[in-house]
Amino acid sequence: MEQRLLTPGPTPLPPQVREALARPIIHHRTSQFQQVIKESEQGLKEIFQTKNDVFILASSGTGAMEAAVANLLSPGDKAITIQGGKFGERWTELCKAYKAVPIVVDVTWGKAIDPKLIAEKLAADKDIKAVFATLTETSTGVDTDIKALGEVVRNTSACLVVDAISGLGAVDIQTDNWGVDVVVSGSQKGLMLPPGLGLISVSPKAMKLVAESKSPRYYFDLKAAKKALDKTDTPWTPAIGLMIALNESINLMKKEGLQNIFKRCKLEGEAIRQAAKALGFTVFADPNCMSNAVTAINVPAGLDGELMVKTMKDKYGVTIAGGQAELKGKVFRAAHMGYINKEDIIFALSTMETVLDEMGYFTQHPDIKKGAGVSAAKKVLG
Numbered sequence: 001m002e003q004r005l006l007t008p009g010p011t012p013l014p015p016q017v018r019e020a021l022a023r024p025i026i027h028h029r030t031s032q033f034q035q036v037i038k039e040s041e042q043g044l045k046e047i048f049q050t051k052n053d054v055f056i057l058a059s060s061g062t063g064a065m066e067a068a069v070a071n072l073l074s075p076g077d078k079a080i081t082i083q084g085g086k087f088g089e090r091w092t093e094l095c096k097a098y099k100a101v102p103i104v105v106d107v108t109w110g111k112a113i114d115p116k117l118i119a120e121k122l123a124a125d126k127d128i129k130a131v132f133a134t135l136t137e138t139s140t141g142v143d144t145d146i147k148a149l150g151e152v153v154r155n156t157s158a159c160l161v162v163d164a165i166s167g168l169g170a171v172d173i174q175t176d177n178w179g180v181d182v183v184v185s186g187s188q189k190g191l192m193l194p195p196g197l198g199l200i201s202v203s204p205k206a207m208k209l210v211a212e213s214k215s216p217r218y219y220f221d222l223k224a225a226k227k228a229l230d231k232t233d234t235p236w237t238p239a240i241g242l243m244i245a246l247n248e249s250i251n252l253m254k255k256e257g258l259q260n261i262f263k264r265c266k267l268e269g270e271a272i273r274q275a276a277k278a279l280g281f282t283v284f285a286d287p288n289c290m291s292n293a294v295t296a297i298n299v300p301a302g303l304d305g306e307l308m309v310k311t312m313k314d315k316y317g318v319t320i321a322g323g324q325a326e327l328k329g330k331v332f333r334a335a336h337m338g339y340i341n342k343e344d345i346i347f348a349l350s351t352m353e354t355v356l357d358e359m360g361y362f363t364q365h366p367d368i369k370k371g372a373g374v375s376a377a378k379k380v381l382g
């Protein structure tokens, strides 16, 4: 049975990436690999929309988040963490792990942060070193207005740090234009690779904090990463195969064009949302902040959402995600990022309707016809 992943990480691999991953390994301390580093660096700068260095770590996305916290903060430093879901909470936990002092700004799950709140907190305390935000909160399907946050943070002494692990390559983030100091990402979402690369871009303003930080670090020391990158090298053995494959996905992204990718992800998201509506479902996120990378849909009363997700996967090979943490059993989530195309979306919706039918959903809701979701999605996708 063909397997289709519509999960917000990992995402499917394009054939060009799979081919690159099947090549023989090369050695990393060679001019051949230096060419790979140069190409990745240049390509990532375009995707991150920055002139800053982008460091490529051998880790999952959380490793790059940890690198951000360990390198920017010292024990006792204050930092704002914006918490509107499971991944926002990770910033808080990381700050605590490094004995920094998180000033937690809780946002109701499914809603967007009001940048004014951050402006007030920064004005009230000039010692705040950093503001930690999330571009796409994957647990709730909310996109944060990073441009607005940038306006609030850029003229203060604090650095703006954004977790764009699922957002990068799906949702616009103009790192330099919007004054974002640190952008963190991972390979297995919008970048169409297997997990294993952690990426982090660092502005000169943030590099000052890196130089000052007294936090313990070794593997994730960005001073070592910087020293190596300046010589087109890496401090440790890099994830050679993944970096070679990264250059294939960068080429694919350049060919499609960043703006076209954003448009496609948005359109696919809209198709899923319209299909949900036609099936009598509602979207978890507020309309003003619905993500263009992942959509969380409320499980309607009377439906076993977890059974629906499980049946789609086990019986039909279509994997979507359930809810995480407090949303477990309450939502299901579908990704529309990376190498997920219109046909995948239609196929997944059609499978969902088949399973809903088997579960008696259309008998319980005689006003909703099987096929309504697919036809609403097709209308959007054209």
Ligand SMILES: *Cc1c(COP(=O)(O)O)cnc(C)c1O
Binding pocket: 008, 009, 060, 061, 062, 063, 087, 134, 136, 137, 138, 163, 164, 165, 166, 186, 195
């Ligand atoms: C997936 C994800 C992470 C975690 O990344 P790992 O690669 O699992 O470490 C962090 N933040 C967001 C927003 C994510 O979507």
